[in-house]
Amino acid sequence: MAWLRVVDALKAEVGTKVTVKGWIRTRRDSKAEGGLSFLNVHDGTCFDPIQVVCPGSLSNYASEISKLTTHCSVECDGTIVATPKGGKEISADPANGGAVRVIGWVDDPDHYPIQPKQHTMEFLRENAHLRVRTNTFGAVARIRHTLSMAMHRFYHERGFFYVHTPIITASDCEGAGQMFRVSTLDLMRPLPRVAPEQESAEAKKLREEFSKKPNMPAWTYGQVDHCKDFFGKEAHLTVSGQLNVETYCTALSRVYTFGPTFRAENSNTSRHLAEFWMIEPEIAFADLQADSELAEDFIKYLINACLTERADDMKFFDERIEKGLLTRLGHVLNTPFRRLPYTEAIKILEKAIAGGKKFEYPVKWGIDLQSEHERFLTEEHFKQPVILMNYPKQIKAFYMRLNPPGTDGAPGDTVAAMDVLVPGVGEIIGGSQREERLDVLDARITEMGLPIKEYWWYRDLRRYGTVPHAGFGLGFERAMMFITGMGNVRDVIPFPRTPGSAEF
Ligand code: 4AD
Ligand code: MG
Numbered sequence: 001m002a003w004l005r006v007v008d009a010l011k012a013e014v015g016t017k018v019t020v021k022g023w024i025r026t027r028r029d030s031k032a033e034g035g036l037s038f039l040n041v042h043d044g045t046c047f048d049p050i051q052v053v054c055p056g057s058l059s060n061y062a063s064e065i066s067k068l069t070t071h072c073s074v075e076c077d078g079t080i081v082a083t084p085k086g087g088k089e090i091s092a093d094p095a096n097g098g099a100v101r102v103i104g105w106v107d108d109p110d111h112y113p114i115q116p117k118q119h120t121m122e123f124l125r126e127n128a129h130l131r132v133r134t135n136t137f138g139a140v141a142r143i144r145h146t147l148s149m150a151m152h153r154f155y156h157e158r159g160f161f162y163v164h165t166p167i168i169t170a171s172d173c174e175g176a177g178q179m180f181r182v183s184t185l186d187l188m189r190p191l192p193r194v195a196p197e198q199e200s201a202e203a204k205k206l207r208e209e210f211s212k213k214p215n216m217p218a219w220t221y222g223q224v225d226h227c228k229d230f231f232g233k234e235a236h237l238t239v240s241g242q243l244n245v246e247t248y249c250t251a252l253s254r255v256y257t258f259g260p261t262f263r264a265e266n267s268n269t270s271r272h273l274a275e276f277w278m279i280e281p282e283i284a285f286a287d288l289q290a291d292s293e294l295a296e297d298f299i300k301y302l303i304n305a306c307l308t309e310r311a312d313d314m315k316f317f318d319e320r321i322e323k324g325l326l327t328r329l330g331h332v333l334n335t336p337f338r339r340l341p342y343t344e345a346i347k348i349l350e351k352a353i354a355g356g357k358k359f360e361y362p363v364k365w366g367i368d369l370q371s372e373h374e375r376f377l378t379e380e381h382f383k384q385p386v387i388l389m390n391y392p393k394q395i396k397a398f399y400m401r402l403n404p405p406g407t408d409g410a411p412g413d414t415v416a417a418m419d420v421l422v423p424g425v426g427e428i429i430g431g432s433q434r435e436e437r438l439d440v441l442d443a444r445i446t447e448m449g450l451p452i453k454e455y456w457w458y459r460d461l462r463r464y465g466t467v468p469h470a471g472f473g474l475g476f477e478r479a480m481m482f483i484t485g486m487g488n489v490r491d492v493i494p495f496p497r498t499p500g501s502a503e504f
Contacts, residue, residue, distance in 0.1 A: 001077050001097070007046035009080065010088050016080045017097065018090065023133070024072045025049045026116050035061050039068065039100070041076060044138055047312035051089040052076045058094055064102050069109035070116050071133060075101045121491055128495055128504050136321070139313035140492055143306055143484055147476070150305035151258060151279050154298055160254040160281060165241030167260065170233055171454055173243050174397050178265045179236035180274075185229050237262035240473060241280055243399070243458055246434065249282035249469055250461050256281040258476075266499050270488040271371075271425065273477060275497040282471035288401075288416040288433040291470035292387050295420050295429050296337045298474065299385070303329050306483050322485025328423070329483070337385045337420070340377070341408035342369075345388055348381060349373055365411055368395040369419075371426045378421040391417040398444045399458075400432040401468075418472065425482045431472020438462035 001019045004012060009020050022043030030036040035056025042049035054065050068074070078090035078098040092098035106112050113127045114134060124131040131137045152162065168182050199207070226234045241257035248255045258279040265272060281294060307314055307329065318325040340348075349363045361370045369388075378386045390403055393413045400415035407414050420429035435441040441462055445452045452459075480492035490496040495504045 005045040006043045006050045009050050012080045014080055014082050019077050021075045024068050027068050052092050054092050069106050071106050073104040139316050142313050146310050150302050154301045155256045160256050161252050163245050163248045163255045163257050165244040165257040167238055168235050169238045170235050173240040178263045180262050180264050182235045183229050239263050245282045249284050253284045273489055277476035278473045280473045284467050284469045286470045292418055295472055317484045325485040335384050337387050338382050339387045342388055342391045343408040343410045366392045374421045374426040379423045385422045387418055387420050389418045390414040398448050399434050401435045402440050422482050425478050428478045429472050429474045433470040436466045436468050
């Protein structure tokens with residue numbers, strides 16, 4: 001008997017002898033004399049389980065099969081037969097060599113957390129080590145895989161090179177200061193509170209002793225000196241691989257990075273994680289227009305990949321998670337994204353307010369758009385993905401290219417930034433054309449009070465053969481939400497990290 005995955009067994013010819021290995025989803029017993037049970041066996045290879053028909057003539061029917069419960073693991077030998085509805089199932093009749101072997105029992109089945117019934121998402125988060133055993137989380141896991149593979153394929157097919165950017169970094173890419181520290185120093189020891197000349201002899205002795213220990217920071221009055229730290233300077237977990245990937249872009253032309261990124265923003269929302277994955281392409285000899293075209297093609301490619309490769313899971317999301325999901329995604333595939341200058345967006349929002357629309361945050365040119373504004377634009381006003389472009393420079397990162405004055409009739413300076421907003425999620429992509437002119441970049445770094453010395457290697461890219469270039473970052477979990485209709489970012493990553501929560 002050939003061992004087939006459930007996905008293949010469901011497609012095997014009637015009459016084929018097969019073995020399947022997996023876990024029981026449900027067991028149903030018929031009242032037939034002598035015993036007859038139906039096992040739904042799944043192995044995660046597709047959405048559907050396969051039914052294994054077990055007659056009472058199996059030698060272990062009374063002792064084992066009739067006692068199987070959800071998630072017991074089994075090996076089943078049998079013959080593929082057609083079901084009245086046109087599907088396939090396995091007959092485990094021992095007269096034709098059928099057998100069911102129990103591999104692992106479930107302890108205390110009444111208290112097994114993942115019973116075959118509807119659980120709340122909150123309950124499943126508390127059981128994140130077991131939740132992938134449910135239909136929903138099995139489907140999420142398969143889509144996550146499909147989406148990652150599609151991302152690599154999209155760039156590979158277009159001649160991009162995959163670059164592994166570091167996770168530990170000494171520079172703050174977004175300049176927003178929301179970083180997790182990486183240190184081997186024992187920072188638990190309180191810093192001296194008094195100036196050295198006011199220190200008591202006893203405190204001085206203690207301080208000097210501690211300073212001799214290998215993991216103690218060198219104490220200077222009021223601040224930690226990181227020269228004794230592992231890297232000899234302050235280091236953090238990266239918030240974005242962009243600055244590093246730009247170095248490769250200015251030699252390989254088209255590159256991307258895909259990895260985990262970390263942000264210590266204390267926002268407990270359904271769209272923010274402290275650890276999330278981001279895919280960041282970077283293209284040389286390109287402007288914001290080319291960047292936005294790449295972003296649009298990319299999102300459409302990803303939707304298409306999930307629809308064609310995982311039709312079974314997508315059908316489930318459409319029926320059980322977000323009614324109308326497939327129609328929504330079909331609409332996104334078939335319409336060009338709306339491109340809209342920030343300055344125009346503000347006018348639209350102001351007009352909506354004049355017409356009676358209420359927002360929590362006031363709107364005026366120069367504000368950082370809040371999620372309520374973004375969602376109004378994409379969900380209510382345009383009802384389609386929107387690429388907002390050319391934001392006020394004050395609210396964007398230092399590396400974004402300064403636009404000529406008066407771009408889009410803006411009342412202040414703007415930068416060549418873009419955010420892609422999608423219905424249901426809001427911002428899914430953030431990107432920009434990069435400032436390739438050294439003098440303008442330096443002025444921006446200085447103006448924003450960033451430590452210009454730390455950016456010496458980034459500035460070198462502008463000194464040696466600079467070129468216009470652009471890129472963006474797609475939040476992988478936001479893309480997952482958009483494509484599956486799942487409502488909380490904590491439910492599209494296996495083990496979510498959020499403020500106050502790092503279990504598992
Ligand atoms: O807009 P962001 O901050 O852009 C950057 O980091 C750029 N350096 C990217 C680049 O140009 N190479 O983040 C990019 C995307 C956001 O649009 C959002 O989808 C996602 O990353 N994101 C988060 N996703 C989950 N949890 C968080 N805390 C996120 N912060 C950003
Ligand atoms: Mg952003």
